[in-house]
Amino acid sequence: MTNWREIYENDCPLPAGPGLDELVAELAEALGDPDPEVRDGYPYAVLAAWIGRGVIDGERCLALGDLMVERFTHPRIEARTFAPLVLVMIVNQGHLRPEWIDAFADWYRSEADLRGRDETLGWLHAVAHGADLLGACGRRPEVDPGPLLVLAAERLLVPTDYLFAEREDNRLARALALVLTRPDLTPERSTAWLSTVGDAFVGMERGPMPVWASNTVRTLLALYALADLGVPTERGGNPVPLAHGAAVKARLAEVLRPVFPYA
Known part of the structure; x- marks a missing residue:
């Protein structure tokens, strides 16, 4: 298991050893974890840094976005509601597939669990996280x-x-x-x-x-x-x-x- 806290505290370098695809897969898994310390902690910050700096390149961003779109139908609420936050990171870097917006819209208009925060699961925030993605997509000139x-x-x-x-x-x-x-x-x-x-x-x-x-x-x-x-x-x-x-x-x-x- 990668020590994401250590990576974050050292300004998010790319660690030696595992390949980038393996690291991205681990981060993607963490961003849907039921444990809020994992889902909303150091992996989130590292992923944001790597996408923002271009460490995770365009093709990998698109693949990661496809995975997040699949999570809009995930059975666990925390996986569904953190998917738009990852997509915001990707869209803000200029990567967007038109079909992502359709999948997002289907989820956003129909999500029934609107709780902001759960004592066990931490932040869920379907409305707020979805709003962030709506705003990010809405600013793209091609949308x-x-x-x-x-x-x-x-x-x-x-x-x-x-x-x-x-x-x-x-x-x-x-x-x-x-x-x-x-x-x-x-x-x-x-x-x-x-x-x-x-x-x-x-x-x-x-x-x-x-x-x-x-x-x-x-x-x-x-x-x-x-x-x-x-x-x-x-x-x-x-x-x-x-x-x-x-x-x-x-x-x-x-x-x-x-x-x-x-x-």
């Missing part, structure tokens, strides 16, 4: 942003008993804002995805707000703030304006009015 915006709406509108408790609303709002920075979007395409949300709010019965609606309102309010202030494209970076921030804010106010009369 049509429209279906990804619709996908985010679909994810929000699925009935659930899980109330966002681990800042999932902020992560999904940030992903939406990142997609909405695309300069090729028109005002109409920047807002069309909100129509289904508006329809759902208009048809909602009076009384206690359903959990899905509360999650959705909080996400859209966070998006409103980002539409007003801009969204950093990287941690600590300067905010980037949305392509049509004013139009997005105006449409958000219309959509939220039935359930948030202060809008």
Whole structure:
């Protein structure tokens, strides 16, 4: 078993001995491990460093991405929800197959276990991790942003008993804002995805707000703030304006009015 902690603490060199393919396979296995100390620990940091530095080259990145896509149908929740984080690393390096987006969308709109954190399994975070991948794919110029915006709406509108408790609303709002920075979007395409949300709010019965609606309102309010202030494209970076921030804010106010009369 490779000592990933030692590799990390020495600035992630490529160790002598095992071949790179063997090491990548071991890292891939670790990123789906039920033990959160393994899955979300030193192997994760080393994998991110090696992909970011190009140690894991294009062909290996594509093969690793194919493996992560297979995990979207894995029986264990922690394997499913850490797959998008690995794909984010790969997509941010410019490696992306169109079929990955289809597989991701099938999983993201249908995942039923939305828990942020489990006492035994650690971080699961399906909504937040999926949002990170949605944002990464949505910034790629070769990807049509429209279906990804619709996908985010679909994810929000699925009935659930899980109330966002681990800042999932902020992560999904940030992903939406990142997609909405695309300069090729028109005002109409920047807002069309909100129509289904508006329809759902208009048809909602009076009384206690359903959990899905509360999650959705909080996400859209966070998006409103980002539409007003801009969204950093990287941690600590300067905010980037949305392509049509004013139009997005105006449409958000219309959509939220039935359930948030202060809008």
